[in-house]
Amino acid sequence: MSDARTGHRRHMTTEVARARWAFIILALLFMGLFLVLPLASVFAEALSGGWQSYLAALKEPDAWSAIRLTLLTALISVPVNLVFGIAAAWAIAKYEFRGKAVLTTLVDLPFSVSPVVAGLIYVLVFGAQGWFGPWLSDHGIQIVFAVPGIVLATVFVTFPFVARELIPLMQAQGTDEEQAAVVLGASGWQTFWHVTLPNIKWGLLYGVILSNARAMGEFGAVSVVSGHIRGQTNTLPLHVEILYNEYQSAAAFAVASLLALLALVTLGIKSWVEWRHEREMRRLVELPPEPSHPRPATAAGIRTP
Amino acid sequence: MVRTRRAPSRVLPGFRLTLGYTLFYLCLIVLIPLTALAFKTFTLTWAQFWEAVTAPRVLAAYKLTFGASFIAALVNAIAGLLVAWVLVRYEFPGKKIMDALVDLPFALPTAVAGIALTAILAGNGWLGQYLEPMGIQLAFQPAGVVIALIFIGLPFVVRTVQPVLEDTEKELEEAAMCLGASRWQTFRYVIFPAIAPALLTGFAMAFARGIGEYGSVVFIAGNMPLVSEITPLIIIGKLEQYDIAGATAVASVMLIISFLLLLLINALQTWQRRWNGGAT
Numbered sequence: 071m072s073d074a075r076t077g078h079r080r081h082m083t084t085e086v087a088r089a090r091w092a093f094i095i096l097a098l099l100f101m102g103l104f105l106v107l108p109l110a111s112v113f114a115e116a117l118s119g120g121w122q123s124y125l126a127a128l129k130e131p132d133a134w135s136a137i138r139l140t141l142l143t144a145l146i147s148v149p150v151n152l153v154f155g156i157a158a159a160w161a162i163a164k165y166e167f168r169g170k171a172v173l174t175t176l177v178d179l180p181f182s183v184s185p186v187v188a189g190l191i192y193v194l195v196f197g198a199q200g201w202f203g204p205w206l207s208d209h210g211i212q213i214v215f216a217v218p219g220i221v222l223a224t225v226f227v228t229f230p231f232v233a234r235e236l237i238p239l240m241q242a243q244g245t246d247e248e249q250a251a252v253v254l255g256a257s258g259w260q261t262f263w264h265v266t267l268p269n270i271k272w273g274l275l276y277g278v279i280l281s282n283a284r285a286m287g288e289f290g291a292v293s294v295v296s297g298h299i300r301g302q303t304n305t306l307p308l309h310v311e312i313l314y315n316e317y318q319s320a321a322a323f324a325v326a327s328l329l330a331l332l333a334l335v336t337l338g339i340k341s342w343v344e345w346r347h348e349r350e351m352r353r354l355v356e357l358p359p360e361p362s363h364p365r366p367a368t369a370a371g372i373r374t375p
Numbered sequence: 376m377v378r379t380r381r382a383p384s385r386v387l388p389g390f391r392l393t394l395g396y397t398l399f400y401l402c403l404i405v406l407i408p409l410t411a412l413a414f415k416t417f418t419l420t421w422a423q424f425w426e427a428v429t430a431p432r433v434l435a436a437y438k439l440t441f442g443a444s445f446i447a448a449l450v451n452a453i454a455g456l457l458v459a460w461v462l463v464r465y466e467f468p469g470k471k472i473m474d475a476l477v478d479l480p481f482a483l484p485t486a487v488a489g490i491a492l493t494a495i496l497a498g499n500g501w502l503g504q505y506l507e508p509m510g511i512q513l514a515f516q517p518a519g520v521v522i523a524l525i526f527i528g529l530p531f532v533v534r535t536v537q538p539v540l541e542d543t544e545k546e547l548e549e550a551a552m553c554l555g556a557s558r559w560q561t562f563r564y565v566i567f568p569a570i571a572p573a574l575l576t577g578f579a580m581a582f583a584r585g586i587g588e589y590g591s592v593v594f595i596a597g598n599m600p601l602v603s604e605i606t607p608l609i610i611i612g613k614l615e616q617y618d619i620a621g622a623t624a625v626a627s628v629m630l631i632i633s634f635l636l637l638l639l640i641n642a643l644q645t646w647q648r649r650w651n652g653g654a655t
Binding site for chain 2: 084090093094096097098100101104105106107108109111112115154157158160161162164165173175176177178179180182183184185186187190191192193194195197200201222225226229245248249252253258261262280283284286287288289290293294306307308310311314322323326329330332333334336337338340341
């Protein structure tokens with residue numbers, strides 16, 4: 071950057087072209103090494119045995135049951151956390167009450183708990199030596215080392231996703247529009263459905279796809295509670311681990327490539343949502359300014375991970 | 376005026392319902408299970424607890440976990456700042472794709488990242504085959520843990536710094552230029568102070584994530600006791616030997632550290648908001 075002093079200053083607030091390109095190339099190199107290369111290697115390794123064995127690995131019954139269990143887990147945990155996320159965001163963003171900051175921190179808590187610890191706490195509650203373990207086994211109900219435990223652990227790790235997207239968004243939008251609707255005679259449900267939901271739909275979608283990606287890909291927490299029973303309690307990531315540890319590398323990467331595809335689709339939808347959101351925000355900004363109109367949420371609100 | 380706004384905001388229906396449901400669900404999924412951890416820990420005597428959390432193998436795991444997370448977060452702070460800078464300040468072909476790819480570690484399941492990084496760095500891998508003859512071995516070593524954590528932590532730094540960098544005012548830089556500052560001086564004294572809180576927040580987030588990370592690390596670490604075994608793996612190992620009390624003791628130490636880091640990150644974010652609020 072010291073080149074800026076001697077170089078030609080075409081723009082006052084940018085670096086000389088040489089420094090600029092050096093930075094760009096460095097950044098691209100770093101991202102290529104750490105992000106693109108691993109992603110590419112998943113597909114390369116998956117296809118190293120040819121298409122035939124790639125398809126064979128995916129058609130295997132254990133792989134199929136892993137796919138089914140992963141879809142089931144996501145299908146339960148995402149809607150459950152979606153309802154929670156909307157309720158929590160409504161309570162936190164639309165009202166003032168004591169202990170709000172504490173509640174917001176608690177909602178974020180599962181993000182900072184190690185996935186392994188997340189799995190462990192459910193073992194402590196529902197496991198054989200746990201709080202409800204003896205009662206559950208007397209009644210023939212199994213939670214840990216069975217599908218319910220996997221779903222619970224997944225719900226825990228994806229707990230904050232929707233709420234933390236919606237809270238800043240709804241806080242920025244304020245309550246003026248909802249109050250107007252209520253004053254005009256709308257019921258609470260109508261207000262939510264016709265006023266709030268259209269305003270938060272992009273943030274909502276964003277939270278849903280992120281929590282879906284995490285739900286389908288969670289490894290640590292699920293690994294602790296699953297028991298690794300082939301064909302029964304194996305999700306896709308666990309199936310990848312088993313194949314990999316059995317030195318079936320190509321098969322492991324074939325299954326992993328499904329998850330990598332999921333990641334790419336997630337990124338695609340995410341970029342699309344951001345693009346739509348920004349476009350709508352731009353349109354709002356271009357409207358003639360109304361002093362009483364609530365300030366639209368900035369795109370930055372939707373950005374933070 | 377501000378005070379009177381409080382009352383009308385309760386005009387909106389649903390406060391009891393949403394808050395009640397939020398608290399109920401929070402207790403059910405998060406708080407009660409976490410309490411189970413505390414209760415289980417308290418069934419140990421202090422001596423048992425101390426022995427479980429300070430065994431040489433556990434101490435070595437803390438050292439690796441914290442050391443690797445710290446180095447990885449540091450690398451991410453520098454590389455993440457560079458990536459955020461390039462994404463905000465420059466135009467170049469492929470920028471949109473690069474921007475989207477930053478979030479790959481959030482979207483890619485950690486186990487997939489783990490086996491992919493291992494495959495690249497192993498002796499016969501894309502990079503390993505060149506590095507190994509040079510005497511650089513990264514896979515199945517503590518260095519592999521750092522690599523995996525760099526992968527996992529990158530988006531935290533980029534995504535916290537990027538919006539702040541977008542909001543920095545060009546006028547200030549122009550003023551610095553006009554007053555004769557070099558580009559480096561402008562960065563050092565004008566831009567950097569504005570983004571420092573965000574950078575520190577991103578660093579703390581990447582560090583916190585690294586401490587708890589399991590999926591991407593276990594494949595590449597080699598998992599040798601005392602050398603390349605991370606703390607979450609200690610918990611899994613104890614669970615597999617049905618030493619639930621020991622696993623709980625180590626987990627409670629990790630949980631306390633996570634709490635402290637969460638509080639630190641919250642404080643940093645408050646500081647950042649105040650800092651940026653004051654600047655504009």
